[in-house]
Amino acid sequence: MVVLFILIPFVLLLVLNLPFKFLNARIAFWLSVVLFSTQALFVLINSLFAWSNYPAVLGQFLIFKLWLDPLAFIMLFTIAIVVLVSLLVARSTITTEKRSFNFINLLLVALTGMNATVLVADIFSLYVFVEITAVAVFVLMAIEKNKFAIEGTFKYLVLSMFASVFILTSIAFFILACGDLSFSEIHNAFLANSNIILLNFAIGLFLCGLFIKCGVVPFHGWVPDAYSEAQSAVSVLLAGIVTKITGIYVLMRLFSSVFVLKGSFHNLIMLIGVISIVFAALAAFRQDNIKRMLSYSSISQVGYIVLAIGCGTPLAILGAILHFFNHAIFKSLLFVNAAALEKKFGSTDMSIITGLGSQLPVTSVTSLVGLLSTAGIPPLSGFWSKLIIIIALFNAQQFTYGWIALLASVLTLAYFLFMERNIFLIKTETAPEGSDGVPFGIKFCEILLAAITIGVGLGFPFILNSQILQLKGLLY
Amino acid sequence: MNPDTFELFRYFIIFIILLFISGVYCVLVSFNLVRALIGVEILIKAVTLLIILAGYICDRVALAQAIVLTLIVIEIVIMVVAGGVVLWAFKYNKTIDPRRLSNLRG
Amino acid sequence: MAIDLILLSALLLSAIWTVMTIRLVHSVVGLALTSAILAAIIYRLDSPLAAVFELSVCSGLISVIFITTVSFTQRISKERFIVRRKERLLRFLYLPFIVIIAGLLLVRYLRIPQFSLPLSAQVTDVRLVLWNMRHLDLLGQAIIIIAGVFGVVVFFKEPNK
Numbered sequence: 001m002v003v004l005f006i007l008i009p010f011v012l013l014l015v016l017n018l019p020f021k022f023l024n025a026r027i028a029f030w031l032s033v034v035l036f037s038t039q040a041l042f043v044l045i046n047s048l049f050a051w052s053n054y055p056a057v058l059g060q061f062l063i064f065k066l067w068l069d070p071l072a073f074i075m076l077f078t079i080a081i082v083v084l085v086s087l088l089v090a091r092s093t094i095t096t097e098k099r100s101f102n103f104i105n106l107l108l109v110a111l112t113g114m115n116a117t118v119l120v121a122d123i124f125s126l127y128v129f130v131e132i133t134a135v136a137v138f139v140l141m142a143i144e145k146n147k148f149a150i151e152g153t154f155k156y157l158v159l160s161m162f163a164s165v166f167i168l169t170s171i172a173f174f175i176l177a178c179g180d181l182s183f184s185e186i187h188n189a190f191l192a193n194s195n196i197i198l199l200n201f202a203i204g205l206f207l208c209g210l211f212i213k214c215g216v217v218p219f220h221g222w223v224p225d226a227y228s229e230a231q232s233a234v235s236v237l238l239a240g241i242v243t244k245i246t247g248i249y250v251l252m253r254l255f256s257s258v259f260v261l262k263g264s265f266h267n268l269i270m271l272i273g274v275i276s277i278v279f280a281a282l283a284a285f286r287q288d289n290i291k292r293m294l295s296y297s298s299i300s301q302v303g304y305i306v307l308a309i310g311c312g313t314p315l316a317i318l319g320a321i322l323h324f325f326n327h328a329i330f331k332s333l334l335f336v337n338a339a340a341l342e343k344k345f346g347s348t349d350m351s352i353i354t355g356l357g358s359q360l361p362v363t364s365v366t367s368l369v370g371l372l373s374t375a376g377i378p379p380l381s382g383f384w385s386k387l388i389i390i391i392a393l394f395n396a397q398q399f400t401y402g403w404i405a406l407l408a409s410v411l412t413l414a415y416f417l418f419m420e421r422n423i424f425l426i427k428t429e430t431a432p433e434g435s436d437g438v439p440f441g442i443k444f445c446e447i448l449l450a451a452i453t454i455g456v457g458l459g460f461p462f463i464l465n466s467q468i469l470q471l472k473g474l475l476y
Numbered sequence: 477m478n479p480d481t482f483e484l485f486r487y488f489i490i491f492i493i494l495l496f497i498s499g500v501y502c503v504l505v506s507f508n509l510v511r512a513l514i515g516v517e518i519l520i521k522a523v524t525l526l527i528i529l530a531g532y533i534c535d536r537v538a539l540a541q542a543i544v545l546t547l548i549v550i551e552i553v554i555m556v557v558a559g560g561v562v563l564w565a566f567k568y569n570k571t572i573d574p575r576r577l578s579n580l581r582g
Numbered sequence: 583m584a585i586d587l588i589l590l591s592a593l594l595l596s597a598i599w600t601v602m603t604i605r606l607v608h609s610v611v612g613l614a615l616t617s618a619i620l621a622a623i624i625y626r627l628d629s630p631l632a633a634v635f636e637l638s639v640c641s642g643l644i645s646v647i648f649i650t651t652v653s654f655t656q657r658i659s660k661e662r663f664i665v666r667r668k669e670r671l672l673r674f675l676y677l678p679f680i681v682i683i684a685g686l687l688l689v690r691y692l693r694i695p696q697f698s699l700p701l702s703a704q705v706t707d708v709r710l711v712l713w714n715m716r717h718l719d720l721l722g723q724a725i726i727i728i729a730g731v732f733g734v735v736v737f738f739k740e741p742n743k
Contacts (some may be wrong), residue, residue, distance in 0.1 A: 010725060065718075109729045120718060128722035131550050135726055138557050139733040147568040152739045154509065154561050161516045161554065162503075168523040168547070175540060176529040179700025192489055297699055484583055486652040492592040492643045494681050495597055501680065505673050506626075510651055511601075512607055518597050521620050524636065525593075532627040534699045538711040545712065546633040546719045548639050553730035559651040560737030566655040568678065572687075578636055 002066045002119055005076060009035060009112040011103060025100040032087055036111070036340070040080035043073055054426050060260070060310045067121035067183065070158035074321060075118040075249055078328045081452070082240040083111050085332050085445045089339050090438035094143075096348050102142060103233070110136040110237065112246045114265075123174060123181045123254075127167055127417050130213070132244045134160050141230040154224040159212055159222045164210030173202035183258045190260040203259055204246050207269070214247030216306055217276035220299050226289035228299065228348075232339035235291060240332035245323060252324070255309055256317050265423040269310030274404050276303030285418075290348040293419060294331070297374060298445050300412065302328045306388045308406060313396050319388035326373065326381040326456065333370040333449035337363050340438045362443050364424040366450040366470050371420060375413035381456035481533065488529050495522035509562045513555065520551055586626060593619045598681060604667050609650040617641035630693045631708050 012035060016028050087107060094100045120126050138160075142153045155207035155216035174181060177198040178189040190199060215223035227239050255261065255269070280299035289292040303325070308320035338348050340363045345353045358364060375379035377385075386409060495518060502515030524544055531540020596619055598614030617640040625633035705711050712720065 002660065006721070010721070013725075013728060052671075086520075102732055106729070107724060109732070116718070118720070122716075122718065125716070125718045128550065128719055129548060131554070132722060132726045132729060135550075135553055135557060135729045135733070138554075138561070139729065139736050142561055143736055144563065144725070145564055145737075150561055150564045150568065154558075154565060156514060157558055157561060158503070158512060161519075165516075165523055167524060171543070172523065172530040175527065175543075176534055177697065177700070178618055179534055179536055180539070182544075189700075198697050215584050217531070255487075297545040309650050338497055461552045480583070482696075484586060486692065486694055486726055487587060487590065487692065490685065490692060493688060493692075497681060498594070498597050498601050498677065501677050505611065505677075508606070510606055510655065511609060514600060514613055514648070517613055518600065519615060521597070521640075525620060525623065528624050528627050528629050528632060531629070535655055536590065536700075537628045537710040538706050541629045541632040541708040541713040542716050543721070545627070545635055545708075546716075546723055548632075548635050550677050550726055551642060552639060552647075553644055553726050553733070556730050557737075558683055559647050559732040560733060562651055563723045564737065569688055579649075 001066045004066070005039070005115045005119060009115065013108045015333065016105060016108075023126055025097050025104065027086070028037065028101055028104040029091060031355060032108065033084065033106075035082040035212070035243070036080050036087065036185060036365065039115075040077055040084070042155055043077040059157055060336065065121055065182070066119045068119060071253070071321060072118045074325055075245065076115060078325050079111065079114050079118070079241055079245065081449075082237065082328055082332050083107060083114075083448065085336060086233050086237040086240070087338055088441040088445050090231075091441045094341060095341060099143060102222065103140065106136045106140050106143070107237070110140070114241065118249065119333065121183045123183065123186065124260075125163070125172055125335055126250060127171065129459075131164065133242060135248055137234075137238060140234045143234070144231045146229065147227040148225075152222070152229040156222045156226045159219070163209040163212035166205050166212070170202045170205035170209065170423050177202065187258050187260070189260075194322070195263055196401075197352070200262070200265075203261070203265065206254070207265070210247055213243070214251065214302055214306065215243055215299055216272050216302060217279045218272070219281070220276070220377065221415050223299055224287075224292050224295040227295035228289060230334070232271065232342050236332050236335045236344050238334050238338065240328050240435055243298075244302070244328055246390075248302060248309075248324060251306070252309055252317070252320060261312070262420065266310050270307050270398070270401055271310075273303045273305075273307030273310055274401055274450065276300060276306065277405060277408045278411075281408050281415070284415045288350050290341065290419065291335070294334050294338060297334075297398050298327075298331055300408070301331070301374065304389055304405060307391065307401060310399060311389075311393055311396050311401075313392055315338065315395060316389060316392035323385035323389060326385045326453070329449055329452050329456075330370045330373045331381060333366060333446065333453065334374070334450065335446045336442060337367040337370065340442050343442065344437050350419070350422055354426060354435070358424055358426075362446055363438060365366070366446040367424065368420060369450045369453055372413075372417035373457070375416055376409045377413070379454075379457050381453050381460065383457065385458045449468050483505070485529070485533055492522050492526050492529075495519075495525075509565060513558050513562070516556070517551075520547075524548075586623070587639060589619060589623050589626070593623065594681070598677060601677060602662075604670055606652045607649070610645055613648065614641045629708075671718040673737070 012031060016023055016031070033459045085372050087104070090100070090103050090107075094103055110133050113129045113136060116129040117126060117133060120129060133367065138153055138157055141156065142150055150267050171181065177195040178186050178254050180186075189195065194344055199306060212219040227235050230238060238290060251269075282302065284296035301323070305320045305323050307325065308316040340360060341349050341353060341356075344360060349351060368382065373382035377384045386405070390405055393399075393405060399407070480486065497516035499522065500514045500521050502518060503512050506515060527543055527547070528540050531537045531543075591743050593616060596612055596616045598615055603609050603612060617636060620631045621637035621641065622635055703717065
């Protein structure tokens with residue numbers, strides 16, 4: 001039954017393109033809203049095991065070998081939320097009927113690709129679906145065909161191809177060493193402990209490819225351009241979920257339950273994570289555009305997740321998963337805020353919109369929630385995941401990395417407060433008019449995402465024992 | 477593996493590495509977006525050969541071929557999209573020289 | 583074995599020519615030639631189906647795509663071309679030397695550790711592998727082609743604002 005997560009968006013995509021007159025952007029929009037919310041709700045209300053029980057008759061048709069565990073469940077939920085938000089933002093920022101229709105179709109392709117990436121149990125199929133997501137995103141980034149967006153797309157495209165070449169080379173070595181590409185076979189090959197040189201070489205290549213796709217620091221060149229030049233709805237999609245699924249989720253999946261690593265790889269991954277945390281946080285100070293600042297902040301937060309994955313203890317992986325979810329939510333929130341500012345004032349340059357933010361009360365409040373959560377201020381969701389990561393680092397005797405991670409939070413707080421003060425807190429003499437001019441769709445997204453951030457943060461101590469710690473056991 | 481096959485395997489690997497060098501050199505040195513794509517194409521050719529070789533060496537020819545077929549389809553689609561991007565970049569700048577492509581700062 | 587080495591050398595030479603030649607159109611032809619030689623090598627490695635694909639799709643279709651792109655973008659005068667040629671030659675001159683030196687070093691020093699091969703496969707027919715074991719990839723092919731179609735629609739059909 002799990003395959004329905006892939007087949008339903010695919011079928012909807014086909015149906016939308018049947019040659020009927022009544023299939024316009026409006027219909028497509030509402031059908032997609034229904035689809036995305038259904039995915040989020042289904043994941044929420046169904047227990048994991050309901051999905052693996054289905055009538056035997058259906059079993060004959062659903063021959064796809066997929067892999068569903070709590071990690072995949074959280075990912076499916078996150079994907080649904082962020083894609084829904086991106087769709088709602090696009091409704092008010094993309095005005096042409098034709099372009100809007102194309103946007104929705106490509107969003108469905110990206111959703112199919114990401115759902116499948118989360119569910120596959122074979123390393124080459126994983127690559128195929130990562131590439132599908134990437135292609136959909138290339139086109140989405142260039143959908144407005146602005147000069148800068150086109151150039152950002154080209155940069156992303158070439159670097160992404162390099163990443164693909166690394167990953168494919170690694171896949172060739174996996175064929176050589178294991179003879180098969182399914183996760184279980186590769187895991188068995190690691191356990192059998194033969195061909196260990198070949199396997200380590202393959203892991204190294206795969207890691208290079210993944211680092212480019214994650215956009216962590218030595219390979220981060222494309223990230224700020226891609227995030228900041230794309231259309232605002234696409235920025236939300238790209239920063240909120242696409243880079244995370246195609247890079248970090250794959251890293252998490254492979255390095256927590258498929259590959260069996262030696263210590264040197266753990267150290268390498270942790271080092272890369274720490275470098276991105278610090279470097280990107282420092283680089284964020286120098287930015288004068290909100291979207292660029294958010295991009296660097298995104299690289300820095302991704303560094304935390306990579307650091308936790310590198311640490312590799314069950315508690316650290318748990319922290320990585322939680323930070324993944326939280327970061328997807330609050331980074332989408334901040335990019336939606338940027339979209340609101342862009343919609344209202346036509347720019348996200350801080351020197352132009354200084355002090356104007358106070359005209360947008362909802363945006364102003366929700367952005368405060370988002371950035372306090374990013375910086376890890378206690379009652380909000382970001383605090384808990386960072387706390388778990390840092391505790392896990394100290395537990396694993398990684399004191400240096402633990403302290404750096406802790407102190408970098410202060411940096412995050414500093415540059416975000418700088419931004420918040422510049423844009424929202426300085427009062428200018430222009431009094432706000434009756435309506436603040438932000439479309440309802442964007443406001444709805446801001447409130448929804450801020451509510452999730454606050455809700456997860458406040459409810460965290462209560463669900464910690466009953467829900468979250470169980471994930472740790474189920475991962476393996 | 478018998479020594480003959482092993483020696484052949486070694487030569488194949490050497491040539492594949494040299495192909496990688498040519499492709500990377502092309503992407504790094506070239507001042508032309510189309511030529512950068514051609515460099516990437518050479519890299520993909522090298523990878524295709526490597527996958528087929530891996531399948532041949534460990535008797536997984538069918539698996540390797542199945543993978544290469546999918547890979548070729550993906551390659552085509554990406555090249556079509558890349559071609560579209562290059563055409564639009566040309567429309568804006570009247571050149572496909574990346575040095576003159578504006579001020580993306582990275 | 584001798585034939586394999588000759589084919590591999592031809593492949594490398596053609597790739598180097600593709601990189602070094604001045605006119606983009608020649609470069610595209612060189613890429614098609616590289617693909618064709620690669621198809622021959624793939625055929626010799628017991629993979630006829632992949633060879634056919636490589637020959638028809640990569641050597642044929644990709645060249646068409648590239649030729650189209652090149653013919654839309656190449657606008658260069660004769661004088662500029664001559665100036666450009668000198669400048670290019672300087673940049674690309676290093677490639678043959680790098681390749682030769684790297685090749686010699688690799689032949690001399692590359693030692694591949696012996697490794698144990700996995701057991702032989704049960705299924706040896708590519709069609710069975712593709713349809714019975716890798717059907718998810720087939721689904722993926724269908725989806726990515728749709729994505730490509732939307733790419734064409736967005737880039738070539740939709741009028742700009």
